[in-house]
Amino acid sequence: MRGYYKKWFWPLALPGLILFAAVVLVPFLIGLLYSFTAWRGTYFVGGSVWTSFVGLDNYARIFQSRQFVHALVYTLQFTAIAVVVVSVAALLLALMLDFAGKRVGAFRTIFFLPNLLGGLALGFVWQFIFQNVFTLLFGENGLNIPFLTNMTQDTTKNLFALVIMVTWQMAGYMMIIFVAGLNNIPRDLYEAGALDGAGGWKRFRYITLPMLMPSVTIVLFLTLAGCLKLLDQNVALTNGSFNTSMLSLQILRTVRYTQPPDYGQAQAQAVVFFVLVAIIGLAQVYITKKKEVDA
Amino acid sequence: MNVNSRNRHRAGKKWTVAAAVLTLGASLLSGCGSREAKAPTDYDFYIFNGKTENAEALDKVVDRYEQETGLTVKVFSLGTTDSAETLRAEMNSGGRPAIFSTNIGGVTEWAESGAILDLNDASDPELKALAQDVPEALRLSVDGTQNYGIPYNIEGYGLIVDTRMVRDLFGADQTQPFLNDFKAATYDEFETLVKAVGDYIATGAAPSVKLNGRSYAFVAQKTELTSQLTGVFAEAGAEKWTYGDHMGNMALNAVFGSAVAARTATEEQVDELQAPLAKLARTLDLYSTHAAGPDGPMERGPSYINSTTASYDVSVQLFSSGKALFLKQGNWVYPNIAKLNTDILPTLTFLPIKLPLEQSDIQVDGLTVEKFNRSVPEFVPSYYAINAKVTKLEQELAQQFLVWLNTSKEGRAAIVEDFQFIPYNVDDTVQFDNELNNSLIQYKLDGDTLSNPFNGSPAGGGYWGQEVLGSILQERYYNRAGAWTADDYKTIAREAVQGWKDVMY
Numbered sequence: 001m002r003g004y005y006k007k008w009f010w011p012l013a014l015p016g017l018i019l020f021a022a023v024v025l026v027p028f029l030i031g032l033l034y035s036f037t038a039w040r041g042t043y044f045v046g047g048s049v050w051t052s053f054v055g056l057d058n059y060a061r062i063f064q065s066r067q068f069v070h071a072l073v074y075t076l077q078f079t080a081i082a083v084v085v086v087s088v089a090a091l092l093l094a095l096m097l098d099f100a101g102k103r104v105g106a107f108r109t110i111f112f113l114p115n116l117l118g119g120l121a122l123g124f125v126w127q128f129i130f131q132n133v134f135t136l137l138f139g140e141n142g143l144n145i146p147f148l149t150n151m152t153q154d155t156t157k158n159l160f161a162l163v164i165m166v167t168w169q170m171a172g173y174m175m176i177i178f179v180a181g182l183n184n185i186p187r188d189l190y191e192a193g194a195l196d197g198a199g200g201w202k203r204f205r206y207i208t209l210p211m212l213m214p215s216v217t218i219v220l221f222l223t224l225a226g227c228l229k230l231l232d233q234n235v236a237l238t239n240g241s242f243n244t245s246m247l248s249l250q251i252l253r254t255v256r257y258t259q260p261p262d263y264g265q266a267q268a269q270a271v272v273f274f275v276l277v278a279i280i281g282l283a284q285v286y287i288t289k290k291k292e293v294d295a
Numbered sequence: 296m297n298v299n300s301r302n303r304h305r306a307g308k309k310w311t312v313a314a315a316v317l318t319l320g321a322s323l324l325s326g327c328g329s330r331e332a333k334a335p336t337d338y339d340f341y342i343f344n345g346k347t348e349n350a351e352a353l354d355k356v357v358d359r360y361e362q363e364t365g366l367t368v369k370v371f372s373l374g375t376t377d378s379a380e381t382l383r384a385e386m387n388s389g390g391r392p393a394i395f396s397t398n399i400g401g402v403t404e405w406a407e408s409g410a411i412l413d414l415n416d417a418s419d420p421e422l423k424a425l426a427q428d429v430p431e432a433l434r435l436s437v438d439g440t441q442n443y444g445i446p447y448n449i450e451g452y453g454l455i456v457d458t459r460m461v462r463d464l465f466g467a468d469q470t471q472p473f474l475n476d477f478k479a480a481t482y483d484e485f486e487t488l489v490k491a492v493g494d495y496i497a498t499g500a501a502p503s504v505k506l507n508g509r510s511y512a513f514v515a516q517k518t519e520l521t522s523q524l525t526g527v528f529a530e531a532g533a534e535k536w537t538y539g540d541h542m543g544n545m546a547l548n549a550v551f552g553s554a555v556a557a558r559t560a561t562e563e564q565v566d567e568l569q570a571p572l573a574k575l576a577r578t579l580d581l582y583s584t585h586a587a588g589p590d591g592p593m594e595r596g597p598s599y600i601n602s603t604t605a606s607y608d609v610s611v612q613l614f615s616s617g618k619a620l621f622l623k624q625g626n627w628v629y630p631n632i633a634k635l636n637t638d639i640l641p642t643l644t645f646l647p648i649k650l651p652l653e654q655s656d657i658q659v660d661g662l663t664v665e666k667f668n669r670s671v672p673e674f675v676p677s678y679y680a681i682n683a684k685v686t687k688l689e690q691e692l693a694q695q696f697l698v699w700l701n702t703s704k705e706g707r708a709a710i711v712e713d714f715q716f717i718p719y720n721v722d723d724t725v726q727f728d729n730e731l732n733n734s735l736i737q738y739k740l741d742g743d744t745l746s747n748p749f750n751g752s753p754a755g756g757g758y759w760g761q762e763v764l765g766s767i768l769q770e771r772y773y774n775r776a777g778a779w780t781a782d783d784y785k786t787i788a789r790e791a792v793q794g795w796k797d798v799m800y
Contacts, residue, residue, distance in 0.1 A: 042383045043408035131601050150597040153774055242770050257762065257798075259754040260404035261379075 035059070035271045039264040041255065058268035068269060070243055071250035072276075074159070078246065079227040082163045086223045087216070089167050090174030094182055097175070108179070111172035119169075123236020126165045127152060130237070152237055158244045165233055170226065174219045181215030182208070210293045217288040224284055228277050247273050333686070335390055338369040340689045340696070343385055343392035345378035346447060346677050348627070352713035359705065360696060368696070386410055386682070393685045393693035396677045397444065399435060399554040399747070400755040405680065406437045412681040412690065413441050419694035425701055432553060432746065433719055435678045439555045444678025445697050448716030451673035451735040451744070452541055452625030453645040460620055463518040464492070465511045474644065476507035478669045478743075482651040486581060489527050492620060493585045496524045520617055526587025529619035531610035532600040532773045537623065538579060539765025540756040543791075544672055544749035545578075545648055546571040552659040554674075557751030565795050570656045572764075572788035578650055579768065580779045587619035596776045600769050615639065623648065626717075626731040645734040647671050647743070667745070671738050674747035675719060753798045763794030 037052040038045035044052035062068055093111055100107050114122070130151045138148035151161035185208065193203045209216075231248035238244040240253065251269045255261035335341065344353055350372035357368050371392070373381055379401065385392055386408075397405055405411035414426035426442050435444035462470045480488075488504045495501040495513050503512035514521070531537045549571035550564060551557040586593040598604045608631070614622035615635035622628070626645075633640060649668040657667065681693050700706040701718075710716050711725055717732050718725065723740055727733055738744055752759035767790050772779060 040404060040408065042387045042404075043410075045407065128603065131603055135597070150601075153597055153600065153770075241766065257754050257758040259400055259757070260407050261383075 031267050032271060034264060035268040037264050038262075039267065040260045041263040052264075054264065058265045059272070061265060062269055062272055067245065068247075068250055071245045071247050074155075074244065075228060075230075075246045078159050078162055078230070079224065081159070082166050082227045083220065083223045085163055086167050086170050086174060086227075087219055089171040090219060091178055093171060093175040094178035097179055098182065108176070111175055113172065114169045115173045117169070119230075119232025120236045122165065122169055123233045126161070126168075126233075127237050130161050152244075153242060155243045158238055158242060161237065162230070162233060162244075165237070166227065166230065169233075170223060174223065177215050177219050177222075178212065181212045185211040210291075213288060213292040217285060217292065220284055220288055221281060225277060225281055228280065247276075333389065334688065335369075337367070339366040340393035340685070340692045341369040341390060342371070342693075342696075343378075343382055343395040344370060344372040345374075345382065345396035347372060347374040349447075349714040349716065352709070352715075356700070356706075356709040356713055359709075360699060366692065386684075391682055391685050393682050393689040394679050394697065395682060396447065397435070397680050398675070398677050399750040400757070402435050402443055402678075402680075403437055403558075406441070406443065410682055410684050411443050412683040413443060414445070414681070415442050417681070417694055418687075418691060419698060421698045421702070422694040425698060429719065433675050435675070435680070436555060438559055439553075444680045445701060446675040446719035447677040447679065448675070448710070448714070449673050449719055449721065449735065449739070450625050450627060450676050450717070451645070451671050451738070452623065453647050453671040454621040454623055455614070455628070455643055455731065456621055456646050457614075457617070457639045458642045458644055459639070460520055460524075460617070463520045464495070464513060464620075466514055469511060472509065473506065473511060474646070476509050476511075477646050479507040479665075480649070480668070482578075482649045482668060485649045486651075489581055489585055492524075492527050495521075496526065523617040524587070524620060525590065525613075525618045526592050527585035527620050528582045528587065529610040529614040529622045530582060530586040530593065530599075530605065531607045532583070532586075532595075532605040532769065533602040534605075534607045534610075535761040535765025535769055536756055537607070537610075538768055539763075540749055540760035541623070541625075541672075542575060542579060542648070543572075543752075543760050543764045544747060545650055545745070546575040547748040547752065548659070548672065548745040549650070549652055549656050549662075549667065550658045551746075551748035551751065552662070553746050554748055554751035557748035560751075562796060562799065564658070565792055565799070567658055568792050568795070569785075569788045571650065571652060572791050573784040574651045574656065576768075576779070576784035576787040578648075580784070582623070583773060587613050589613070589618070594776060595773055597774055600774045611635065621646070626729070626735055629729050629731050641730060643730045643734075645671055645731060645738065647738075666743070670743040670745045671735070672745040672747060673735060673739055674750070753795055758798070759791075759795055764791045767791060767794075 033049065035058055036055060037049055038054050039049075039052065046052045097104050097107055117125075134151060135149045136142060138145040147157060147160075151157040189207050189211070190203055193207050198206065229248055230246055231252070234240070234244070234246045234249050240249050245253065247269075251266050251273060254266040254269060255263055258265070342353075342357070344350065353372060354370055357370050360366070361368055369390075371385075378396070382392075382395060382397075386395070386405075397411070402411065414423060417423040417426065422445075426445060429442065429446065433446055433449075434442050435446075436442060458470055458474065461473050465473055477485075477488075484504070484506050488506065491501040491504045491513070495517075499517055500515075501513050503510050505511070546568060547557060550567045551560065583595050583599070586595075586599070588594075593599060593605070610622065611624070611628060611631045612635060613619050615632050617639075629640075629643075632643070647669050648671070652664050652667060654664055657664065679697055681690055681697075683690070685693075700709065707718065710718050711727070715727065715729065715732070717727075717735060717739075721736050721739060723736075725736060727736075749755060749760050753763075764787075767787055772783065772787065
C-alpha cells in the first residue's frame with residue numbers, strides 16, 4: 001500500500017494541485033501584487049503593473065476609512081455573538097435529538113432544512129419577517145417589545161437580526177456534526193460515570209464535552225469563518241443601510257464608492273481581510289485542538 | 296531511502312511545484328497586460344448596450360442595418376445598474392465591443408484607461424462633425440475639453456401630475472391657467488398650495504390659493520377623482536435615489552451648471568452647497584409631511600422607509616391609482632404607469648420642482664431664482680462611445696453605424712419610434728404618444744432646463760447621492776416621527792457637504 005502511494009502520489013495529487021493553483025493560489029498571488037498598485041479593474045494607471053506601483057498607499061488608506069473600520073468592528077461584534085449562539089443552539093438541538101427516539105430522522109431533516117436555502121433567498125424572506133411580521137407581532141398592539149420591531153432599521157438591532165437569521169440557517173448543519181460526535185462517544189463511559197455516581201450535568205461536563213471537542217473544533221471553525229465572511233444575508237437584509245455593512249460587503253462597495261473604481265484599494269482591503277480571517281481561524285483551531293482528548 | 300533524505304527529496308519537489316506555480320502566475324500576469332487588438336472572426340463589430348429600455352428595439356434596428364449594409368453586428372444589452380462590471384469584463388476580454396455605452400460618471404474610467412476615443416479625433420469626418428454638433432452642455436467629457444460620446448437620448452424629471460386631478464380641484468376652465476401659473480409661481484406660493492391641497496384632502500375645504508399672483512379657488516364639492524386623494528405627494532422613502540440623487544441634484548444645480556463643474560469643484564464651491572442643501576431639506580420636509588399612503592396620509596417613521604411599503608413600485612401605484620396629486624419622477628416611469636392605469640396616460644404632464652432659493656444661493660452664471668423654479672432637469676443618461684482599443688476597421692465600421700443611426704432618416708425615425716427616445720437634438724417636429732416626453736420637449740424648446748451636476752459629485756449616485764445624502768435623510772430623518780427644525784435642515788446640509796469633502800483628493 002505504501003509503495004502504491006509512493007509511486008502514484010504525484011499523478012494522483014497533480015490534478016488537484018493544478019486546479020488549486022489555478023483558481024486559488026495564482027489569483028491570490030496576483031491579487032497580493034495588485035494590492036500594491038493603482039489597479040482599476042481593467043487597466044493599471046500609467047499602463048502597466050509596474051508603472052502603477054503605489055507601495056503601501058492602499059494599505060495606509062484602509063484604516064483611514066471610517067467605513068472600513070466600522071465594518072471591521074461590526075463584523076467582529078457579529079461574529080463573537082453569532083458563533084456562541086449558533087454553537088450553543090446546535091449543541092442543544094443535537095442533545096435534544098438524543099431524546100427524540102423514533103422521530104429522530106424527521107427532526108434532523110427539519111432542523112437541517114434552512115441550510116438548503118441560499119443566503120440571498122433567506123435574507124429576503126427574513127427581511128419580510130423582520131420588517132412586517134416581527135414589527136406587527138412585537139409592536140405596540142402586540143407583545144410590545146420595541147427591540148424586536150423594525151430590526152433592520154438600526155445598527156444594533158440589525159446585528160441581532162442577523163444573528164437570529166444566521167442561527168436559524170447554520171444551527172441545523174452544525175447540529176449534524178455534533179450528532180455524529182455524540183454517536184462516537186462510547187456508551188460504557190457513561191455507564192462507568194453513572195456507577196461512580198456522576199449526575200446528568202457532571203456526565204455532560206466531564207464525559208460528553210471533552211469527548212465532543214473534535215466536533216467543537218470543526219463547528220467553531222466553520223461558524224467563525226462563515227460569520228466573518230458573511231455576505232449574502234447582509235446584502236439581502238439591509239444592503240449596508242444604517243451602518244450595517246460587514247467586511248465582505250464593504251470591500252465589494254469600495255469599487256462602487258470610487259470613480260474610476262479603485263480595485264487596488266479594494267484588493268488591499270481583501271488582503272487585510274484574509275489575514276484577519278486566517279489569524280482568527282488558526283488561533284481558534286490551535287486552542288481547541290489542545291483541548292481535544294483521545295478516547 | 297532514510298527519513299532525512301526523503302524529506303529533503305520532498306522539499307525539493309515542493310520547490311519545483313512552487314516554481315511551476317509562479318511561472319504560471321507570471322505568464323497569466325503578462326498575458327493580461329499585453330493583449331493586442333485582434334480582428335473578430337464571427338462578426339464585423341460589437342455593440343455593448345448598457346440600457347435595457349431599448350434592448351429589443353436596438354436588435355431590430357441593427358437587423359435592418361445589417362440587411363442594408365451586409366455587415367454582421369453583435370449586440371449585447373444589459374441594464375444600467377449591473378452593466379458596469381460586465382462591461383469591464385468585456386473590455387478586458389478577447390472580443391471587445393467597438394461601441395459601448397457609458398455616461399458622465401463612467402467616462403473618467405475609460406478616459407484614464409485610454410479605451411475611449413475622443414470623437415474630436417474620429418477618423419470618420421461625418422462622425423466628427425456629428426460630435427461637434429452636440430451642444431456643449433450635453434457633451435461627454437472628463438473636464439470639459441473632450442468630446443467622448445454621442446448621446447443616446449434625453450431624460451428628465453419633475454413633478455408628474457394628472458391634469459384631470461387639477462381640473463377636479465380647481466375647475467375645468469382653470470386647468471390650463473393653473474398649469475401655466477404653477478410654472479411661474481414662487482416657492483412660497485407652491486408651499487401654500489401644498490398645504491391647502493393637504494387641508495382640502497383632509498377636510499374637503501380650503502381657502503383659495505395664489506399662484507403667480509392669480510387666485511385659484513377649490514371646487515366646493517370633492518369629485519370622484521379628488522376624493523381618492525390621500526396625500527399631495529407619492530413618495531418612495533425606501534429608494535434613496537429618489538431623494539439622494541434626484542432631489543439632491545436640484546440643490547447642486549444652484550452651484551454647478553454641469554456634472555463637469557461639480558466634478559472639478561474646489562472645496563470652497565462645495566461649501567457653497569450648504570445653503571441650497573438646507574433649503575432642499577426644507578422642501579423634502581414639506582413633501583414628506585404631505586405624503587400619500589394607501590388608505591390615508593403616509594407618516595414619517597419606520598414604515599416610511601420600509602421596502603415593502605415605500606418602494607418605487609408602491610409610489611407609482613399610489614400615483615397611478617389617484618391617491619396622490621404629484622409624483623416626483625422622470626419620464627422613465629411612463630411604462631410603469633401604463634401597466635397600472637392607461638386612463639391617466641393622455642393627461643400626464645411635468646411641473647417643475649421648486650426650491651426656496653434666494654439669488655445669493657445661486658452661483659451659476661445667468662441663473663435666476665425665477666428661471667430655476669420654472670425649469671426641470673434634463674440630461675443625457677447614456678452615450679455611445681467608440682472603443683479605441685479595437686482594430687481600426689472595427690472603429691471605422693462602428694463610427695459609420697453611429698452616423699447612420701443619428702443622421703439617416705431611418706436611423707432618426709428608429710430613435711423616436713422604436714426606442715421611444717427623445718433625441719438629444721430634438722426639434723418641434725418630434726411628437727410622441729407619451730405625454731411626459733412631449734412635456735420634456737416643451738421645456739427644452741422653451742430653454743427651461745437644469746442640468747445633472749449630481750453625476751459629478753463623488754462617484755455620483757453610487758456614493759454621494761445615496762450613501763451620503765440619501766443615508767442621512769433615510770436613516771435619521773425619514774424613519775422617525777416628529778417635526779424637523781431649522782437646525783435639522785442645517786445639520787442635513789452640513790453633513791452632506793462634509794461627506795463630499797471627506798472623499799475629495
